[in-house]
């Protein structure tokens with residue numbers, strides 16, 4: 178018994194040692210700082226005000242280069258999102274021209290956007306997008322917040338299962354937008370690239386997209402609703418992109434809470450039923 | 463196996479039906495009267511859990527297939543449409559994706575359970591081999607399913623894994639290339655590959671269900687093993703009828719497992735996935751690290767531990783296939799690890815080795831990682847080929863209880879008089 182325990186303890190130590198020793202992957206940037214998101218954790222919800230601000234940043238800045246092709250105008254008015262009104266969405270969609278057709282004469286035509294239309298892309302195709310951006314197409318942003326991550330390492334990734342940490346994506350987007358710092362002196366920056374602290378390899382084809390004061394956050398009272406800083410813009414647009422990537426998150430967590438409460442009750446009932454049934458079982462005699 | 467009771471039809475209809483198709487008595491004998499060893503622990507509920515997971519995968523899969531478009535240009539967008547526009551589509555898709563992971567968690571526990579309690583030994587060899595076939599079919603199904611959303615990891619995972627078969631060219635020139643071309647339906651992973659993988663991904667789960675049927679048939683013929691590893695000697699004393707005893711206990715296992723499933727499904731649905739798979743497949747951009755799904759990682763680590771391509775491929779397939787020979791590699795007369803003090807230590811070392819191999823499979827194949835994977839690969843195979851055959855000959859097992867009933871009574875007596883309080887000190 179003692180020997181087994183000793184050996185088991187030995188195995189555990191070796192396993193833990195092996196898991197924690199090796200270093201991180203080589204070319205990845207520094208770990209993005211963790212932002213305190215309103216939507217993290219089991220009861221996390223999007224802040225509609227923040228999503229509206231993030232949408233404003235996207236629309237006024239990022240939309241010049243980045244598409245958002247999986248998002249429709251009507252999504253902007255749906256529950257669990259930025260909660261624009263149906264009227265606002267209709268008016269917004271109408272500001273855009275959308276290609277439709279062919280009509281009865283067999284011709285394509287342009288018409289004002291409707292709420293069911295997808296967000297219009299800035300470029301007709303990836304090649305055009307790349308050509309206009311020094312050879313690198315700006316990626317679609319709809320799923321960006323789920324399509325980027327960074328290594329959490331052992332044992333953090335194990336704790337993440339219990340703390341439900343799932344915000345690597347928005348953390349990274351926020352870090353990327355605030356990561357346009359002075360390049361180290363000995364760093365060799367190729368032409369057309371910009372230094373970014375958090376982009377893998379540090380050379381990004383996206384020039385610093387946003388500066389302090391660039392997007393107007395003034396409310397009806399003429400005062401800014403939130404600081405007009407790069408840091409705040411980055412948080413807001415990252416939150417907005419988390420919503421575009423996971424528009425059903427609030428419904429998911431709400432249903433999850435009910436499902437888990439139900440399952441815990443059911444587990445208790447089944448367990449006591451089992452106890453009762455087995456208690457009545459006579460001893461094997 | 464003889465059951466606890468026999469079904470006797472009473473009403474006119476059941477008599478009529480029984481004379482033509484004895485389906486009620488079949489159900490009765492296999493789900494009600496079937497004798498279950500009375501000392502089974504909760505590790506024996508994983509069979510029920512696996513059956514449930516198979517049903518979950520098939521039901522969610524069939525509904526997903528109603529909305530999914532198996533076309534390289536449309537697949538990715540169709541999965542996004544499921545996530546955004548289909549009513550509760552996000553639930554279906556996350557259930558199916560996380561369900562696959564849960565399926566593997568359950569099957570690994572189920573397999574390790576069998577390995578610890580010696581459930582593969584006579585007369586359960588065929589039952590065990592059917593289990594290995596199920597495991598293989600599950601792996602093939604999950605691999606092809608993962609290709610369907612047509613993300614970057616789908617595409618590049620498929621490219622790397624299908625390319626492995628070209629190693630067989632080193633044995634018979636041309637055969638490897640032929641297999642790869644057949645899998646691809648062309649000269650690269652592309653639309654034809656996606657189409658055939660979808661067809662097979664739809665087909666294999668039903669074949670799987672068929673083999674599960676055989677697996678359960680074999681089980682009900684030879685009876686379940688149990689924690690003592692001692693065979694049932696007296697049905698009345700050693701066993702209980704399946705219903706209500708095993709039914710309710712399985713229900714407890716299933717519900718607790720569902721809580722775990724719900725935790726991942728509703729709160730961290732992308733924890734076990736890869737961020738890269740939210741980028742649409744692009745043959746001209748290779749991801750920085752191509753990593754298979756977590757459940758393949760130990761085998762992937764073994765593949766990469768071997769410096770030669772053919773060697774790696776053979777080692778990887780052998781690592782799974784060697785399981786089928788386990789009944790003949792383990793020479794011990796005693797089944798259960800509870801009575802094998804030295805085996806127990808090696809068993810847990812083996813489990814640890816598999817976990818660490820899994821972790822290494824996710825790391826880049828370089829330097830210290832490769833060396834560690836090589837050492838553990840050697841240990842993995844030594845466990846089957848050296849340790850188990852020799853242990854059976856040299857180990858002195860502990861005294862086995864005379865029967866299951868005896869073991870149950872001894873345990874009860876011990877619980878009634880908890881004399882030795884320092885046991886866990």
Ligand code: HEM
Nearest residue numbers: 519520523524526527530559562604607608610611664667
């Ligand atoms: C043994 C049972 C099964 C396993 C282990 C399994 C596994 C998987 C996996 C791992 C994926 C990729 C999930 C993702 O990351 O999105 C997938 C996708 C898919 N599976 Fe299955 N599957 C099973 C049964 C079925 C069945 C019976 C069907 C129905 C015909 C089906 C239809 C689909 C479809 C349409 C997709 C693509 C949609 C998606 O990616 O979510 N599956 N499957």
